[in-house]
Amino acid sequence: MGFPKIHRAMLLKPAIEAHFSDVETVCVEEKMNGFNVRIVTVDGKIIAITRGGYVCPYSTERAQKFLNIDFFEEHPELVLHGEMVGPDNPYIPKKIYNVESLELFVFDIRHKHSGIPLPLHERRQLAEEYGFTQVRLFGEFPKEEAPLRISEIIRELGKIEHEGVIIKDPMMEIAPLKYTCSQSNCADLKHAFKFYNDAGRDYLFSRVVREGFQAVEWEETGDDIDKRCLQLGRSILYPMIDSIVNIGNGVRLADEVQMRLSNLETVSKFKEYLRRQGIDAIFSEPEVVGDEFIVKIKKLNKSTNDKTLSMWKGETW
Incomplete structure (x- = not known):
């Protein structure tokens, strides 16, 4: 699957x-740029499974709201693969796609047991028949x-x-x-270097290497390379400098995200889900928005906070 x-x-x-x-x-x-889920039905209910193989309660609630269950009843052998995209995203919030809250974009449909995908044009036609939003x-x-x-x-x-x-x-x-895109690499680095001691070294290094290969393939010289270097350097240094200054001033860094939901039981389930993932998070009180709720979440990045604070106290690297 x-x-x-x-x-x-x-x-x-x-x-x-x-x-x-x-x-x-x-x-x-x-x-x-969102988070990747597989959508299936279990005992007649739609569930959303993350890339890591976990059932995410928030993604599941949203999928149940977005999707027509007729697809799964008529094609029980198939699994939808999609990207959850939008600002009300507790993993990777993005406001660049003209999505008001959160939306699922289907990018693949596969057979449940074999993992064999449908041919691309067949998949797009089937998704269109059921009214699913698809990647471009x-x-x-x-x-x-x-x-x-x-x-x-x-x-x-x-x-x-x-x-x-x-x-x-x-x-x-x-x-x-x-x-x-280079801009996407740099956006990833900008976010990662804010929490420089929590991000994996491979995650950071691979994005820098991509810039070198793209510059060569695009035959950049002179001003173009300087522009790329400046964009890359700013993505790395500015967020890290801000983090060091803020922690030195007593601010505790957190990754601030939010989710929009219909059922407050999902909040409790998502809290437990994050706890099992080893993520420390602080949840706000729900804010009523129409017939739904907005809950803001601060995900604490303990390693960067602790490491930087220790430097301010005189410890060495």
């Missing part, structure tokens, strides 16, 4: 030529044209701070590849 890891193209032209050597065309869909399809391109077309798409997506693309075999017999 899980979604396999998607490998990353670092240089588009050689990666596409090597990876998709057995096909004539590739499809390009948008890679959206930019087109199907001859393999030889794809690197240039994708570079053009990436430049435009970067201007609006979107994440990137997924490159797919139309029949979905070959595993997809992903490729992301």
